[in-house]
Amino acid sequence: xxxxxxxxxxRAHLSHLPQRPPINLSFQDLSYTVSNGKVSKFILRxxxxxxxxxxxxxxxxxxxxxKSTLLNVLAGYRVLGASGVxxxxxxxxxxxxxxKLSRYIMQDDLLQPLITVQEAMLMAADLKxxxxxxxxKKTVVVEEIIQLLRLNKARNTVTENLSGGERKRxxxxxxxVNNPPVIFLDEPTTGLDDVASSTCVSLLKRVARGGRTVxxxxxxxxxxxxxxxxxxxxxxxxxxxxxxTSAGVVPFLQEIGLPCPTTxxxxxxxxxxxxxxxxxxxxxxxxxxxxxxxxxWKSYAIEEYQYGEEEIEQLNTExxxxxxYHYESTGYQQFKxxxxxxxxxxxxxxxxxWLRFSMHLFIGTIIGSLFTNIGFDGSKTLYNFGFCFAxxxxxxxxxxxxxxxxxxxxxxxxxxxxxxRWYGLKPxxxxxxxxxxxxxxxxxxxxxxxxxxxxxxxxxLTRILMFVSTCILVxxxxxxMGTVISSTLSIVNSMFVGPVVTVPLMLLSVYGIGNxxxxxxxxxxxxxxCSFMRYGLEGLIVAIYGDSRADLVCPEDVDYCEYKNVKxxxxxxxxxxxxxxxxxxxxxxxxxxxxxxxxxxxxxxLSPNYAFRAIKLIGRFIKNRMNSSH
Ligand SMILES: Nc1ncnc2c1ncn2[C@@H]1O[C@H](COP(=O)(O)OP(=O)(O)OP(=O)(O)O)[C@@H](O)[C@H]1O
Numbered sequence: 001x002x003x004x005x006x007x008x009x010x011r012a013h014l015s016h017l018p019q020r021p022p023i024n025l026s027f028q029d030l031s032y033t034v035s036n037g038k039v040s041k042f043i044l045r046x047x048x049x050x051x052x053x054x055x056x057x058x059x060x061x062x063x064x065x066x067k068s069t070l071l072n073v074l075a076g077y078r079v080l081g082a083s084g085v086x087x088x089x090x091x092x093x094x095x096x097x098x099x100k101l102s103r104y105i106m107q108d109d110l111l112q113p114l115i116t117v118q119e120a121m122l123m124a125a126d127l128k129x130x131x132x133x134x135x136x137k138k139t140v141v142v143e144e145i146i147q148l149l150r151l152n153k154a155r156n157t158v159t160e161n162l163s164g165g166e167r168k169r170x171x172x173x174x175x176x177v178n179n180p181p182v183i184f185l186d187e188p189t190t191g192l193d194d195v196a197s198s199t200c201v202s203l204l205k206r207v208a209r210g211g212r213t214v215x216x217x218x219x220x221x222x223x224x225x226x227x228x229x230x231x232x233x234x235x236x237x238x239x240x241x242x243x244x245t246s247a248g249v250v251p252f253l254q255e256i257g258l259p260c261p262t263t264x265x266x267x268x269x270x271x272x273x274x275x276x277x278x279x280x281x282x283x284x285x286x287x288x289x290x291x292x293x294x295x296x297w298k299s300y301a302i303e304e305y306q307y308g309e310e311e312i313e314q315l316n317t318e319x320x321x322x323x324x325y326h327y328e329s330t331g332y333q334q335f336k337x338x339x340x341x342x343x344x345x346x347x348x349x350x351x352x353x354w355l356r357f358s359m360h361l362f363i364g365t366i367i368g369s370l371f372t373n374i375g376f377d378g379s380k381t382l383y384n385f386g387f388c389f390a391x392x393x394x395x396x397x398x399x400x401x402x403x404x405x406x407x408x409x410x411x412x413x414x415x416x417x418x419x420x421r422w423y424g425l426k427p428x429x430x431x432x433x434x435x436x437x438x439x440x441x442x443x444x445x446x447x448x449x450x451x452x453x454x455x456x457x458x459x460x461l462t463r464i465l466m467f468v469s470t471c472i473l474v475x476x477x478x479x480x481m482g483t484v485i486s487s488t489l490s491i492v493n494s495m496f497v498g499p500v501v502t503v504p505l506m507l508l509s510v511y512g513i514g515n516x517x518x519x520x521x522x523x524x525x526x527x528x529x530c531s532f533m534r535y536g537l538e539g540l541i542v543a544i545y546g547d548s549r550a551d552l553v554c555p556e557d558v559d560y561c562e563y564k565n566v567k568x569x570x571x572x573x574x575x576x577x578x579x580x581x582x583x584x585x586x587x588x589x590x591x592x593x594x595x596x597x598x599x600x601x602x603x604x605x606l607s608p609n610y611a612f613r614a615i616k617l618i619g620r621f622i623k624n625r626m627n628s629s630h
Pocket of ligand 1 (some may be wrong): 034043060061063064065066067068069070082
């Protein structure tokens, strides 16, 4: 791809992208408060400011000054607790509309694992551009952005192997795909060396020159890097301590009686002054720029640039497409791309696949050898019951534990992509369920292929199908239960809650067994009905012993086989009234319900509604009360 270089920053022509209106972002009297129980803490204090399109703005300040909070509030990531007016192009901002036009690249640059840069970019193009562009044009878009962000050499590298700088640049490249007019970046240079930081900031400037508003928080930039920023916004103790060009910092400080030593980096100096290292001068600085209202330094020694020379054509207001602000791709297209991505990642995750395969092989071999040839043995009927219970336990833990471990991290990734409007939650959830189900079925079959013949269960097609279907359904329900638990909890909490929740379900599944058909008290009957393992256990027993199975064989060396008659045994277990299809329906209903609950919890995690926020606030209140009563 030929890139024409016509300016010091280089002109990167981006063709085929949807055209968006340039957006100037301003805010007046912006405050942000958090309340921890009784105490309220002011993090931003009535600050003002303006960030213009076509410019790269750095938010600087000492640690804890409120830089990330300002970015979060402006990006709409934190809304509760914020007050003041935020305007876009002079009009009050519609936060929902703004979210559709802006992108937020967070500090932790989480990227989808196991896909290459090129694949990640193409998938982002498929998700974000839908069918508006054909494959050839999408490839051109991707190619141009790869060139713009100098990712050419890394195009075939999988994301885990990228360097820190490449990761940051890929995170930016992915968000550029549908040409957002406003881009927020939280500390894009953190963890990068001087050269990589400088490359990253220069590229951001090129991105800004396309008419985009680019705002990033930065930690102590070098003097050279500092001079690259068009505008600098300094936050000190939640207030604006300077707003203007980087060249204006020294004269501003001079004017308020704080001359910057000639050998000193102005960025370091203003941060040190803001953090109170040379005495309390913050009030003076805040007054000097009227807490962000003063416009005087915004044009100080401004480096003129010609829009015409740059790639402004993408954002020319006169030719803005009649874009709708909804997703560019349909739900079905998103589903297809996401399912493809998930399947690709599953296949490439060889280590995990081998681990899961070996785990099923190992458990299958252990259970198979523990219960060898007991299926037709009249003296081992109780052991066979134990085998069925062991199958249920295996189908509970083997699919659930990997989800408890992996899904909390996945949620963080979804959060970033969802917030930046890559896709809707429905297509994502559907793709997740559809892509992981075949693997679960496959591994369940591997386990059953070992244990079923090894334990000499009846080789009748109907019974085999019933046994297999029950195990698969139990595994799918367990997997969904893992998703419910890990959709709101961290890895540590999920790993704790998962096994704790399953123990009562396990106990309930065998409660009352051995009492024949006498029904347990109604309360226990109801509790037992909640255990999906109970339905699974009944399903397995009916599969191998139901439908008038002939008496089992009593070995010659055994005098008396009490449970040789399976009908008698099933009655004793309290399962003579069991209807296999009812149990399967119940398992299916539970599978559906758990998936709906997982979807609901995930949705609330990504964009909580008022009821959910209220529940969270009540929870926090109770926690605070408990803490204060100690
Ligand atoms: N939810 C919260 N509850 C209590 N305090 C908070 C909360 N969020 C932020 N803070 C506090 O607000 C202040 C500003 O935080 P913020 O993350 O915006 O700082 P920062 O300038 O980005 O710092 P750094 O450069 O170290 O990342 C900090 O003192 C932080 O402890």
